Amino acid sequence: MTRVASRDDREPDAGERLADLLARVSTGDNDAWRSIIDLYARRVFALAKSRCGDADLAEEITQSVFATVASTLGAGGYSERGRFEPWLFRITMNRVRDEARRAKRAGVSLESTSATILAAPAPARSLGPAILAMLRQGLAELSDSDREVIELRHHAGLSFKEMTEILNEPLGTLLARHHRALKKLRTILDAAGLTSPLGDDETTDDSKGVGTKP
Amino acid sequence: MNHDTTNQLRLSGESGPDPADRAVESALDQLGLTERLSAPSTLEARLLASTQALLAKSGAVEASPVIARVRSFSWSLRIAAAIAVMACAGAAWLAVRPAAPASATASTVAALEEDIDAIITTASFADAGFADELDKLDADTLNFGQSSSGQDWLDLIEETSL
Numbered sequence: 001m002t003r004v005a006s007r008d009d010r011e012p013d014a015g016e017r018l019a020d021l022l023a024r025v026s027t028g029d030n031d032a033w034r035s036i037i038d039l040y041a042r043r044v045f046a047l048a049k050s051r052c053g054d055a056d057l058a059e060e061i062t063q064s065v066f067a068t069v070a071s072t073l074g075a076g077g078y079s080e081r082g083r084f085e086p087w088l089f090r091i092t093m094n095r096v097r098d099e100a101r102r103a104k105r106a107g108v109s110l111e112s113t114s115a116t117i118l119a120a121p122a123p124a125r126s127l128g129p130a131i132l133a134m135l136r137q138g139l140a141e142l143s144d145s146d147r148e149v150i151e152l153r154h155h156a157g158l159s160f161k162e163m164t165e166i167l168n169e170p171l172g173t174l175l176a177r178h179h180r181a182l183k184k185l186r187t188i189l190d191a192a193g194l195t196s197p198l199g200d201d202e203t204t205d206d207s208k209g210v211g212t213k214p
Numbered sequence: 215m216n217h218d219t220t221n222q223l224r225l226s227g228e229s230g231p232d233p234a235d236r237a238v239e240s241a242l243d244q245l246g247l248t249e250r251l252s253a254p255s256t257l258e259a260r261l262l263a264s265t266q267a268l269l270a271k272s273g274a275v276e277a278s279p280v281i282a283r284v285r286s287f288s289w290s291l292r293i294a295a296a297i298a299v300m301a302c303a304g305a306a307w308l309a310v311r312p313a314a315p316a317s318a319t320a321s322t323v324a325a326l327e328e329d330i331d332a333i334i335t336t337a338s339f340a341d342a343g344f345a346d347e348l349d350k351l352d353a354d355t356l357n358f359g360q361s362s363s364g365q366d367w368l369d370l371i372e373e374t375s376l
Binding site for chain 2: 025030034037041042043046049050055058062063066067069070071073127131132135136150151153154155156179182183185186189
């Protein structure tokens with residue numbers, strides 16, 4: 001069964017469980033490896049997709065990331081010290097940057113690619129596809145630095161503490177960066193008249209508490 | 215529940231210093247969740263299929279504990295060799311180093327200097343007396359030569375023998 005674990009729904013003993021899984025993976029345990037994939041594949045995919053704006057490319061990146069992780073874990077090249085997630089998402093960020101550089105050399109703009117999916121219907125949950133597209137549009141207008149901190153937090157589902165290890169920045173700095181990025185996104189959404197629909201889509205469920213300032 | 219007919223929406227159950235930021239944050243969480251769930255349903259299966267071989271291959275390599283042991287042993291050897299080299303260097307330095315401590319050496323040099331001064335002084339006194347004696351001897355010899363220059367040595371011998 002696929003689980004999409006993130007910072008909000010981790011069990012208290014998740015760290016010990018993860019350490020146990022990683023120890024078993026290093027001995028070639030396929031069931032443990034399947035559990036690792038179930039826990040993290042979609043988070044890696046979401047981060048890659050948000051950065052690249054292309055589902056196929058995001059899946060390629062996800063494959064590449066997990067191939068690297070499998071090789072390293074299998075060879076005993078990783079010892080768990082509570083830093084698996086930062087390591088995993090650092091690999092992901094590096095792959096995404098590599099892909100962005102490759103696209104730049106080839107003269108392909110990832111932004112233009114992402115523009116095509118901005119309008120594409122997305123599976124709606126509590127926000128409608130139109131609002132999700134607006135949010136993606138707003139994200140696309142942010143600087144790389146601002147996007148990075150938002151995507152690690154909301155797409156990869158990392159805690160701020162884990163993000164400090166990936167970005168090598170103090171917690172206070174990261175919190176400030178995240179706050180500034182949110183403000184900028186809000187400004188962009190306000191300017192585009194997008195803040196109002198944040199909670200007022202026809203598919204929006206008001207009871208989820210998703211809205212904007214009155 | 216508050217269904218607003220305008221575009222201005224309210225937050226339900228939100229109370230905080232900046233609810234608008236929280237609303238954006240919450241919307242971003244929803245976006246992240248949507249992106250995660252938008253992955254193909256076969257993503258995990260494909261990942262598993264493509265990486266299992268890598269895991270098995272790497273696992274076979276990892277299963278040889280001898281490699282790890284040899285690696286750690288070689289490090290031990292390196293450390294032991296480094297310690298041995300340092301010990302040899304220390305022993306050589308101790309062997310070459312002068313036995314007496316620096317203060318003792320200084321006092322010995324001072325005493326030696328005093329001895330040398332005394333010897334030089336004594337020698338200068340001795341030289342002075344010796345030179346006087348030589349001068350006196352030289353003068354006596356000269357006087358004797360002058361006084362005896364007019365005499366026949368045979369007569370002198372006869373007188374003396376008398």
